[in-house]
Amino acid sequence: MTALTNPGSDRVRAVRGLAQRPVRKRTGRFLVEGPQGVREAVRWAPERVVDLYLTADAMQRYAVDIVEPARAAGLWVHEATPEVLAAMADTDAPQGLVGVVERSEPTLAEVLSAGPRLLVLLTNVRDPGNAGTVIRGADAVGADGVLVSDSSVDVTSPKVVRSTAGSLFHLPVVTGLATGVTLSTLAAHGIRTLAADGAGTVDLPDVELTGPHCWVMGNEAWGLPERTRSACDEVVRVPIHGKAESLNLAMAATVCLYASAGVLRPR
């Protein structure tokens, strides 16, 4: 196998272009950087992996957990020079490997047909780190899916993908949803909608969390609009005990999700 050596080649430019949303939209593909994301893609979504690019060093280092399973699954594994990797990647240090993955999302109907017990709906979430961290947190508590409104950040942007630390390939993520219609659809399926907001009227410890429910998270700066809050079954406040004005979005979501998972309650 000959290593790719030309950082200016069409192939390299095509991969690099995936950092841009219009290119991702047109091609239906996105970029996964670094061992954690690539390993989870190969493990949980090999049918969506288009190409893998690794330096010679990375080929050796990740032989067992990435390269062998990828080849066994019939994936394209390409060797590339460090210069080529650097030209492909959005980050300075993708640790010697990137993957190109096809976007493939379930519909809301598909997620609902599985009888979900715990979901999160992100509305107007703009910060990539927050969105990715919530997806990772939803994965950690074993949630059944993450729903993302049409006004939120693109979950296949490099920063979101990195922040999910591979969780993007672990649970269904539905995007492009209209918030109002989604809330009605959830209600029609018997899923309680719980808006998490500093303006909440119920404190988190007082909320009933045994039945199927969906946490609804708003924008980092301005929270949830009144319209959305009033369309939810409850508006829930994570208690603040000190002098802090608020929690950031990812922290609030993590606390709500762990409350749902019940792990913080005495057994």
Place this chain on the structure above:
Amino acid sequence: MTALTNPGSDRVRAVRGLAQRPVRKRTGRFLVEGPQGVREAVRWAPERVVDLYLTADAMQRYAVDIVEPARAAGLWVHEATPEVLAAMADTDAPQGLVGVVERSEPTLAEVLSAGPRLLVLLTNVRDPGNAGTVIRGADAVGADGVLVSDSSVDVTSPKVVRSTAGSLFHLPVVTGLATGVTLSTLAAHGIRTLAADGAGTVDLPDVELTGPHCWVMGNEAWGLPERTRSACDEVVRVPIHGKAESLNLAMAATVCLYASAGVLRPR
């Protein structure tokens, strides 16, 4: 009052220099950017505020909650052009105001003399966003202080200060601590030390959290070294239910702190 108009002046360069750790160390000062941080500094630590710089727009917008209280406290409030603000700030958008604040920290002995019930110790935490978010989370649950090891990120770096969203001025933050000695000192004061680590032997819901205790958090990538874990009273694991390998540091700390605050337990 004449506005500062020269982005190349010595004063502007001196402020801008505070983005660099050696300059902060030499001067004992650091930079606070944006309304949230500046407001909290003026409100909770006015004796440490050296100078405030605001654009004419910001003077008006923050007249009531920042400028008036600052002047009432006898602080130096300077008007500056947007170009001067941009030259002073580390961020692109400090929203028209920055403050220069003197570093002033309590000692560990001072924090302990207040009979703390809940503390966090950050050891080898390198990511500014994580460190700042943990300080914000500790504030939110009403913790009595944050302890930071000598091998961790500088909590007065612009990124950490921003991530704390003003919480840096709400609770004692002690820095430069040696981890081993600190753990012994905490033990000698009857404060249980709880290492949060994926290698934990006790699950978070099973840990006794009623007495005084200190959460011990390790590095983002490699967690806590064996030496530190074995020096702690318990090594605690935040349960992971899904396919995620781990939580990020700030998420794990938030869950542990909220467990300590008891708000996630039924009343």
